[in-house]
Structure formats: C-alpha cells, structure tokens
Amino acid sequence: MEKLKQRILKESSVLSNDVLRMDALINHQVDPELIMEMGREFADRFEGQSITKVITVESSGIxxxxxxxxxLGVPLVFARRKKTLIADPDVYCERVPSFTKGMVTDIMVSKQFLSAKDHVLYIDDIIANGDAAKGLIKIIETSGASLAGFGVVVEKTFQSGGKSLREQGVRVESLVQISSLENGEITFE
Known part of the structure; x- marks a missing residue:
C-alpha cells in the first residue's frame, strides 16, 4: 500500500535499529479512513476463503x-492480555514474550468464541520476532479452528517473525514490508 508507506515515512519515528514508533497511525491514534482501507485490502487478499471470524491480540491489532x-461481515475476536474479574474462566491460554513491551504475558481467548467450526483470519499491526503470532496460532490450533492466514499491517523483514510463519506453512500477507531501520532511516522492500 503506497499510501501507507508515505504515511509511515511522514508520521512514524525510528527509535532504534529494531523499533519503529507508529503511534500517530495505528498504535495510539488511529486514522479511520486509512484503517478502513487496510481492512478492505486484507478482505480482498483473503477473498473466497470462507472466513468465519477475524482474530487478533489486544490492543494495537484491533x-x-x-x-x-x-x-468481511464476520465477528472479531481478540485475545486478551489480562484477566479481568468478569473474564470467562474457560479459556485457551498461551504465554508469549512481547518484543515491544519487553516482558512475557499470557494471551487468552474464551472457548466460547473459538471452536473447531471456525476458519479464522488473524490480523495484526506489526510482526517482529513473531512470538505473539506463534502463541495465537497455537491457541487457534488447540481450539481445532483452521487458519486462513495472517494479515499484518507492517512486517519487519529484517526480523524473523514473518519468515518463521511462512516456514510453518502459514500464508502471510503484509501491507508494507520494512527491510531496515538502520541509521534512523526506514527502508521498504
């Protein structure tokens, strides 16, 4: 998506050779028109896949x-990172490290909202090392649901996440691929 690339160049900031801050676009402030374009693009790329639900991890992927x-006209399910007082106690749960948070958290999906009848599309904001993605995919597999694929807004191809998922046979569709953040410069593939 050329429009997304231009917005990333204009409104994002490189924090290190590994970290890109996109708060003005998708992680803190959201441009609804741009987000809807992303949604239409993902729906087009996975058209005809008989998807029953879209799934993500809270919060920036939502x-x-x-x-x-x-x-797509289907429900959205998101994995929670924190258990609340009213949370369903019957959940699928995986422990995952967070690249940006620098800590390990649990991600949980209620068994009420994910079953073997589902064919899900996993959408997320960014993939670096892919730990959260691997954890959510493990939850999908444990539930018996099938995975149509993984759509990601930004893939950092200089980190192993996207490549690792592809090697596992997961269809990965990236709206933008970034090959480097070296020297504070964003380089697209």
Whole structure:
C-alpha cells in the first residue's frame, strides 16, 4: 500500500535499529479512513476463503482487525492480555514474550468464541520476532479452528517473525514490508 508507506515515512519515528514508533497511525491514534482501507485490502487478499471470524491480540491489532471483520461481515475476536474479574474462566491460554513491551504475558481467548467450526483470519499491526503470532496460532490450533492466514499491517523483514510463519506453512500477507531501520532511516522492500 503506497499510501501507507508515505504515511509511515511522514508520521512514524525510528527509535532504534529494531523499533519503529507508529503511534500517530495505528498504535495510539488511529486514522479511520486509512484503517478502513487496510481492512478492505486484507478482505480482498483473503477473498473466497470462507472466513468465519477475524482474530487478533489486544490492543494495537484491533483497529485493522475490526476493519477487516466489518468488510468481511464476520465477528472479531481478540485475545486478551489480562484477566479481568468478569473474564470467562474457560479459556485457551498461551504465554508469549512481547518484543515491544519487553516482558512475557499470557494471551487468552474464551472457548466460547473459538471452536473447531471456525476458519479464522488473524490480523495484526506489526510482526517482529513473531512470538505473539506463534502463541495465537497455537491457541487457534488447540481450539481445532483452521487458519486462513495472517494479515499484518507492517512486517519487519529484517526480523524473523514473518519468515518463521511462512516456514510453518502459514500464508502471510503484509501491507508494507520494512527491510531496515538502520541509521534512523526506514527502508521498504
């Protein structure tokens, strides 16, 4: 998506050779029109896959996943990172390290919302090492649901996440691929 690339160049900032801050676009502030374009693009790329649900991990993946689910006309399910007082106790759960948070967290999906009847599309904001993605895919597999693929807004190809998922046979569709953040410069593939 050329428009997304231009917005990343204009509104994002490189924090290190590994970290890109996209707060003005998808991680803190959200441009609804741009998010809806992303959702339409993901829906087009996975057209004809008989998707029953879109799934993501809270919280930054929710806007793009919501736009995709709305376009496809299916429910959105998101994995929670924190257990609440009213949370369903019957959940699928995986421990995953977070690259940006620098800590390990649990991700949980209620068994009520994910079953062997589902064919899900996983949408997320960014993939670096792919730990959260691997954890959510493990939850999908444990539930018996099938995975149509993984759509990601930004793939950092200089990190192993996307490549690792492809090697596992997962269809990965990236709206933008970044090959380097060296010297504070964003380089696209």
């Amino acid at each position: 806007p793009a996943a919501f736009a995709t689910a709305l376009t």
